[in-house]
Amino acid sequence: MSEPLKKPQASGTAPARTAKPAEPEVQFLAAASPHIRDRDDIPRIMWTVVIALVPALLAACYFFQWPAIRTVLIALVTAVLTEAVIRKVTRRKVTVNDGSAVVTGLLVAFVTPSNAPWFIPLIESAFAIAVVKQAFGGLGQNVWNPALAARAFAVACFASVMTGGWLDTPPQPTAVPPVKARTANWVKIEDIPLAQRTPEHGYSRVDETTGASPLSARKDYLRKLNTDSADRAARKEAATTPAGAYDLSRLSQAEKDELKRTLGTTPRDTIDKVRAANRTPLFDLLIGARVGCVGETSALALLIGGVILLATGVIRWHITLSFIATVAFLGWLLPLPAWAYDPDKQLLTRGIVWCAGQPLFEILTGGVLLGAIFMATDPVTSPITRTGRLIFGFGCGLLTVIIRKYGGYPEGVCYSILLINSTVPLIDANTRPRVYGKKK
Amino acid sequence: MLKTFRGGVHPPERKELSKDKPLERFPAPAEVFVYLSQHIGAPAKAVVKPGDAVRKGQVVGEPQGFVSVPVHAPVSGKVKAVEPRPHPLGQRLPAVVIENDRRDEWLDGLNRERAFDALSPEQTRDEIRKAGIVGLGGAAFPAHVKLSPIEGKPIDHVVINCAECEPYLTCDYRQMLEQTDDIVAALKILMKVVGAANGWIAVESNKRDAFEKLRTVASGQPNIRVELLRVKYPQGAEHQITTALLGREIPSGGLPIDVGVICHNTGTAVAVFDALRRNKPLVERAVTVTGDAVERPANYLVPIGTPVRALLEDAGLRPGARKLIVGGPMMGLAQYTPDVAVTKGTCGLLVMTDAEAFEWRACIRCGRCVDACPWHLVPSYLSIICEAKNVALIADSDIMDCKECGCCTYTCPSRRPIVHFIKYGKAELARLRAEEKAKKAQTQPQKT
Numbered sequence: 001m002s003e004p005l006k007k008p009q010a011s012g013t014a015p016a017r018t019a020k021p022a023e024p025e026v027q028f029l030a031a032a033s034p035h036i037r038d039r040d041d042i043p044r045i046m047w048t049v050v051i052a053l054v055p056a057l058l059a060a061c062y063f064f065q066w067p068a069i070r071t072v073l074i075a076l077v078t079a080v081l082t083e084a085v086i087r088k089v090t091r092r093k094v095t096v097n098d099g100s101a102v103v104t105g106l107l108v109a110f111v112t113p114s115n116a117p118w119f120i121p122l123i124e125s126a127f128a129i130a131v132v133k134q135a136f137g138g139l140g141q142n143v144w145n146p147a148l149a150a151r152a153f154a155v156a157c158f159a160s161v162m163t164g165g166w167l168d169t170p171p172q173p174t175a176v177p178p179v180k181a182r183t184a185n186w187v188k189i190e191d192i193p194l195a196q197r198t199p200e201h202g203y204s205r206v207d208e209t210t211g212a213s214p215l216s217a218r219k220d221y222l223r224k225l226n227t228d229s230a231d232r233a234a235r236k237e238a239a240t241t242p243a244g245a246y247d248l249s250r251l252s253q254a255e256k257d258e259l260k261r262t263l264g265t266t267p268r269d270t271i272d273k274v275r276a277a278n279r280t281p282l283f284d285l286l287i288g289a290r291v292g293c294v295g296e297t298s299a300l301a302l303l304i305g306g307v308i309l310l311a312t313g314v315i316r317w318h319i320t321l322s323f324i325a326t327v328a329f330l331g332w333l334l335p336l337p338a339w340a341y342d343p344d345k346q347l348l349t350r351g352i353v354w355c356a357g358q359p360l361f362e363i364l365t366g367g368v369l370l371g372a373i374f375m376a377t378d379p380v381t382s383p384i385t386r387t388g389r390l391i392f393g394f395g396c397g398l399l400t401v402i403i404r405k406y407g408g409y410p411e412g413v414c415y416s417i418l419l420i421n422s423t424v425p426l427i428d429a430n431t432r433p434r435v436y437g438k439k440k
Numbered sequence: 441m442l443k444t445f446r447g448g449v450h451p452p453e454r455k456e457l458s459k460d461k462p463l464e465r466f467p468a469p470a471e472v473f474v475y476l477s478q479h480i481g482a483p484a485k486a487v488v489k490p491g492d493a494v495r496k497g498q499v500v501g502e503p504q505g506f507v508s509v510p511v512h513a514p515v516s517g518k519v520k521a522v523e524p525r526p527h528p529l530g531q532r533l534p535a536v537v538i539e540n541d542r543r544d545e546w547l548d549g550l551n552r553e554r555a556f557d558a559l560s561p562e563q564t565r566d567e568i569r570k571a572g573i574v575g576l577g578g579a580a581f582p583a584h585v586k587l588s589p590i591e592g593k594p595i596d597h598v599v600i601n602c603a604e605c606e607p608y609l610t611c612d613y614r615q616m617l618e619q620t621d622d623i624v625a626a627l628k629i630l631m632k633v634v635g636a637a638n639g640w641i642a643v644e645s646n647k648r649d650a651f652e653k654l655r656t657v658a659s660g661q662p663n664i665r666v667e668l669l670r671v672k673y674p675q676g677a678e679h680q681i682t683t684a685l686l687g688r689e690i691p692s693g694g695l696p697i698d699v700g701v702i703c704h705n706t707g708t709a710v711a712v713f714d715a716l717r718r719n720k721p722l723v724e725r726a727v728t729v730t731g732d733a734v735e736r737p738a739n740y741l742v743p744i745g746t747p748v749r750a751l752l753e754d755a756g757l758r759p760g761a762r763k764l765i766v767g768g769p770m771m772g773l774a775q776y777t778p779d780v781a782v783t784k785g786t787c788g789l790l791v792m793t794d795a796e797a798f799e800w801r802a803c804i805r806c807g808r809c810v811d812a813c814p815w816h817l818v819p820s821y822l823s824i825i826c827e828a829k830n831v832a833l834i835a836d837s838d839i840m841d842c843k844e845c846g847c848c849t850y851t852c853p854s855r856r857p858i859v860h861f862i863k864y865g866k867a868e869l870a871r872l873r874a875e876e877k878a879k880k881a882q883t884q885p886q887k888t
Contacts, residue, residue: 026757028764029795030530030776032860034846036451036607036769036794041853042801098801140802140854316807379806384820386811435838436679436815437692 040313042139046099048314052305053106053374059288059298064114068294071121072109078125079105086134100139104128107147110295110370111414112154116161123157124150144421145381148371148414155414213291214280215365216410222274222336225262229339232259233348246348248341259341259348267338267351274338275358285364296370299363306373315377318389319396323372324363326397331362334405368400371413381421388424388431395420442645444670445680447814449847451607451673451770453646458730458737459610463618466727466740466751468515468542473525473535474500474745478572478784479580481507486536492519497550497721500536509572509582513538514723514743516545528766528773528780535781538745549719556716561633564716571715572722572784576707577601577676578767580785583712586702587633595634597686599703600627602643602650603669603676606768609788611726612706614739616643616650619710620657622717626709627664629716634702639664642681646671673770674845678703680814692841707787727751727782731791733761742782749778751789762795770846798855809848809858815841819848823858826865831872834865842866 060068083101087094095101108125128150136142155162232238237250248256264270284290288298296302309315335352342349363369376382376396383392396416403412434440477483484501488494494513501511517540524532559567569584589595600623604612616623627639641658643651645668655666669675669684679690681703688699696703704712707726714720723744730737735756742751748764765772766786809819817838825833842862849858 026761026778028774028776028778029762030774031763031795032857032863033765033767033772033774033844034770034850034859035763035765035772035774035790035792036850037798037855038449038451038851038853040851041855042804045806045853095801138802140804379804382805384805384807384810384818386807389807432818433810433816435692435817435841436683437690437694437841438838 042098042100045314046103048312049103049309049374050099050106052308052314053103053110053295055301055304056110056295056298056370057106059301060110060114060294063288063297064294067114068109070118071112071114071116071294072106074118075109075112075121075125076102076105078122079108079129082126082129083134086130087138090134092138095139098139101129104133104146107295107374108150110374111147111151111293111367113162113292114294116158120154120158120161124154127153140380142380143424144418145375145378148375148418151414152418213365213410214278214285214361215404218274218278218361219404219410221277222338225270225274226337226339229259229263229341229348229350233339233350238348241347244349247346248348249346256341256343256346260343263339263341265340265342267340267349267353268356270338270340271336271353271356278361282360282364285361290365292365293367296367299369302369302373306369309373309377315373316386316389318386319376319382319393320372322390322393323376323397323400324368326394327362327368327372327400328359330357330398330401331404332357332359334401336405362401362404366404366411367413371396371400371417375413376417376420381424383424383427383431385428385431385433387433388427391427391431392420392424395423442668442670443684444672445675445684445814447812447816447847448672448674448680449812449850450671451850453671454608454730455610455613455646457608457732457734458728458739459613461610461614461738463611463614463726463739463741466742466746466754468540468743468746469750470540471520471537472515472540472743472745472747473537473781474511474514475525475527475533475535475781475783476501476511477527477533478511478744479509479574479582481505481582481585483534484508484511486522486534488519488522488536490519490521493517494519494538495545495547497547497723500538503569507582507585509569509574509584510721511536512572512721512723512744514745515540516543517541526777526780528775528783528786530773530776535745551718551720553717554719556629559716561635564629564633567716568712571711571720573708573711573715574722574784575705576711576725576784576787577705578771578785578787580783583704583708586697586704587630589634590697593697593700595636595697595700595702597638597640597701598627598630598634598636599640599642599681599685599701600630600706600709601676601678601681601703602641602647602654602706603681604647604706605644605671605673605676606770606772606787607673608730608790609728609768610730611728611739611787613647613650615706615710615726616647617653620650620653622713623654623706623709624658624661624664625717626704626713627658628661629712630702630704630709631663636702637663640685641666642669642675642685643667644669644671644675673847674814677814677843677845679843722784725782725784725786727786728788729755729791730788731761731765733758733791733793742786744782744784746782747778748775748780748782748789751782752778752791755789757791758793760793761791763790763792765790765792770850771844798857800856801854803856804854806853808851808853812847812851814845814847815843817842819858819862822865823848823856823861826861826868829868831868834869835872839865839869 079101084094084096108128112121128146132146132149133142233246239247241247264273286299290297335354338353340349383389399416400412482504487502488500495516498513499510500513503509517538520537520539522536525535527533565584565587573583574580602616631639641654651668658664658666678696682688682696682701691698711722724741727742728739729751764775803820822839844859846859
């Protein structure tokens with residue numbers, strides 16, 4: 001056989017063509033094409049996501065301080081340990097260094113309220129990794145978003161803590177007045193005498209330390225108005241007019257004044273009044289000075305993270321944009337029931353108000369930005385085609401708005417994403433791109 | 441806005457290693473071996489035996505069937521053997537081994553200028569066939585077959601493919617700069633042969649100087665347009681060039697001729713011109729020897745049958761050379777041995793130090809492959825069903841539309857060897873079809 005190919009000398013001089021004594025043969029690796037790869041691999045993508053989450057993490061540490069840091073640490077460590085232990089115990093390769101457990105841990109922490117007791121992020125994180133991810137086969141195989149499924153599990157198990165029912169627990173200092181210059185606007189509810197407290201106090205920027213989030217406060221306020229009005233309409237003193245309104249002339253003056261103050265003369269007016277009662281400034285919503293879960297409050301920080309992800313190609317714009325646009329549009333469009341009180345005729349009427357939502361408020365409160373940028377865009381649980389992604393984003397936005405307006409919970413992002421996750425195989429099967437050269 | 445197609449990837453071009461090296465003639469070494477299998481279609485049949493003296497350009501292998509061209513001796517000398525030798529495709533295939541007498545003597549009548557304008561299209565096609573010309577872009581399809589008319593499929597566009605979209609390769613580019621007149625002349629010939637009214641030369645925008653030169657040379661020709669296309673892999677694929685240039689889509693399983701187009705590679709055009717004008721059969725081709733493990737990257741005019749070993753020794757290998765690729769990095773064939781020879785389809789020899797055997801993970805459904813696939817398939821799905829060896833799903837899928845261009849595998853962050861899975865899936869499908877066919881033949885009684 002021919003002599004082995006001479007191994008090149010380290011000095012780099014050209015080997016002569018005369019015969020040389022046999023040197024070690026160069027071993028060439030034969031493998032299928034292509035022989036080059038793009039730079040991005042899984043660890044790189046995951047660590048880019050972690051970097052994109054850092055602004056929101058910093059905002060959380062600033063606004064929620066130690067409770068947030070504690071939540072993040074517990075969730076993170078639990079996620080990584082759970083994954084390592086399960087992979088080891090099931091005798092599969094330990095894949096912790098691909099960074100996906102770190103991302104899951106961070107996201108679990110981000111959807112947990114900061115003053116939740118230590119075992120909440122622990123249980124959530126363990127559930128997310130063990131049940132939602134590893135039980136389905138590990139990376140790439142899960143159907144539902146692990147962090148959101150874990151949150152749904154925690155809400156089912158520990159409802160009061162998770163949905164802001166911490167109003168029932170003794171107030172704990174969980175937030176600091178965010179911007180020193182605005183401290184003047186902060187008033188503790190306890191400092192307002194009982195007689196002077198109005199329902200709006202639960203809906204405005206008075207002492208967000210123990211208040212409800214702007215989203216839940218708004219829903220509760222409107223629901224209370226509607227419930228109270230319905231109660232009044234149902235009472236004996238109220239008489240139904242032929243037009244379907246309620247004659248309240250026999251109610252006490254105090255009640256009629258109360259109605260005049262809180263309700264508008266038309267249902268649309270009432271909604272306007274509800275909107276005006278919200279005194280959470282836009283600035284606070286943007287920087288994150290509001291009640292919420294660890295990672296969802298700071299719109300700016302999340303948007304910075306979103307820009308990082310888009311710029312590095314880790315996410316595409318389709319899901320995020322269609323989700324946010326749908327929430328904004330349908331949040332504005334879809335109707336709300338509202339009562340109205342005409343003080344001159346002393347009539348109470350009921351109506352449906354369309355096109356009266358606040359698009360900006362919808363987007364900046366709750367978990368829309370966190371969901372649209374970090375949760376819904378999880379590649380494993382979202383469609384694989386561009387059209388599919390637009391549909392997915394739209395579906396998530398639609399369900400979010402429906403749950404927010406008509407459902408039991410003030411926030412719908414978590415459940416909407418989980419529900420649409422279930423439909424992803426269906427979406428994928430029906431949005432296959434048209435193959436080049438084929439008709440359909 | 442430059443014309444382009446949907447999909448594709450843009451790997452680092454790395455053409456700077458060799459793009460400024462003019463073509464140099466590589467002297468044939470003491471021994472060359474020319475495979476009888478040089479192209480798609482039936483291999484040639486040897487018409488020489490050990491001991492025969494041969495002259496340069498002499499036919500050593502006769503074509504078998506219509507989709508076949510003759511094989512010629514690239515050097516003058518003596519036939520040493522007709523035996524199997526390692527072939528770039530991986531198997532050992534029969535080759536005519538010729539001992540070079542270094543006298544470089546052409547067969548009488550060859551390599552001589554002649555007039556060819558009077559030749560009819562049929563005669564021109566025959567000259568092209570006799571010269572053993574195949575597509576030099578890598579697929580090596582017999583050129584005369586591509587130029588043969590098909591009933592009901594008139595051709596109105598002839599495209600010379602000057603895209604050279606594979607990274608690293610610069611042989612076409614050098615020919616575009618140094619043999620510009622031949623390329624334009626060849627285009628005119630090809631247009632006449634198929635009766636097409638429109639001629640195109642498509643160049644990627646990373647070869648601006650070649651584009652300008654071609655445009656200058658072609659400026660006198662009324663029906664020839666030189667067009668710039670966006671740099672993207674695989675712009676040089678027939679489907680993508682047809683769609684980008686003309687907006688026409690080749691039907692699945694079809695060819696460009698189905699939409700009235702034929703495409704020829706730059707090197708093929710030069711070979712056609714050489715064959716007609718200088719009565720030169722295809723005995724040499726432009727090859728780029730390059731890669732980060734090569735001391736002296738260069739563009740050579742290499743005799744067909746030159747052992748790759750000789751080229752590598754001349755170019756010098758650096759320490760750490762780990763992968764030897766015949767072709768480009770996206771679709772080239774990795775070799776386990778340097779004891780193969782240059783074929784008519786060898787565009788480049790790429791030696792790389794980076795030969796990581798990638799460990800792959802599960803598909804994370806990121807969708808990059810879907811965005812990258814120039815044929816708009818869903819490579820992630822194909823890779824999963826092929827990895828699972830689910831032949832029923834494979835049979836139902838669009839796998840046969842996959843051209844194994846490698847865009848999907850290039851972008852996959854899970855490092856999944858998608859092309860490898862697809863090749864396996866296609867083989868399984870072929871096996872299934874063969875079994876079905878055999879079963880059908882068994883159940884049907886033989887017709888007497």
